Amino acid sequence: MLHEISLTVNGDLHTLVVRSHHTLLQVLREQLGITSPKRGCENGECGACTVLMDGLPVNSCLVLAPEADGTTIETAEGLSAGGELHPLQEAFIQHNAVQCGFCTPGMLMSSKALLDRLPHPTEDEIRDALVGNLCRCTGYLRIVEAIQDVAARGEEGKPK
Numbered sequence: 001m002l003h004e005i006s007l008t009v010n011g012d013l014h015t016l017v018v019r020s021h022h023t024l025l026q027v028l029r030e031q032l033g034i035t036s037p038k039r040g041c042e043n044g045e046c047g048a049c050t051v052l053m054d055g056l057p058v059n060s061c062l063v064l065a066p067e068a069d070g071t072t073i074e075t076a077e078g079l080s081a082g083g084e085l086h087p088l089q090e091a092f093i094q095h096n097a098v099q100c101g102f103c104t105p106g107m108l109m110s111s112k113a114l115l116d117r118l119p120h121p122t123e124d125e126i127r128d129a130l131v132g133n134l135c136r137c138t139g140y141l142r143i144v145e146a147i148q149d150v151a152a153r154g155e156e157g158k159p160k
């Protein structure tokens with residue numbers, strides 16, 4: 001079955017015809033060409049597909065396309081809109097929190113949601129916020145340090 005949906009992605013309104021069994025992840029990647037949300041497990045385990053839906057992190061592989069109708073979606077592409085890296089992106093680079101990079105867009109979005117909600121989280125709160133984002137490479141320490149650095153600088157999760 002086909003549905004017409006409208007959703008705002010990184011500030012741009014899109015009206016699309018989607019298949020009812022397709023996911024938000026498929027819509028973003030295949031219909032809109034937004035490829036930062038990664039296709040990992042496709043069953044809600046890895047967090048590589050994490051985007052913000054109305055400000056909250058979701059696994060886009062678990063959201064059916066019709067469920068995204070009327071929502072506002074943020075992806076990693078939107079973090080550097082305007083040409084400057086978001087403080088979280090800079091901190092991930094500075095702290096070597098990116099290795100293969102497959103988890104990074106999802107990590108960034110979960111981190112942004114955390115800092116938007118809680119500008120000065122404890123280490124436990126950071127680790128709790130990332131519990132749904134798996135990383136095979138970094139051991140998490142560098143990611144946690146990058147987020148702590150942004151919080152300490154008072155830059156929160158917001159763009160410059």
Ligand code: FES
Pocket residue numbers: 038039040041042043044045046047048049050059060061062
């Ligand atoms: S691809 Fe969505 S949680 Fe793994």
Ligand code: FES
Pocket residue numbers: 097098099100101102103104134135136137138
């Ligand atoms: S940097 Fe490779 S999975 Fe996280």
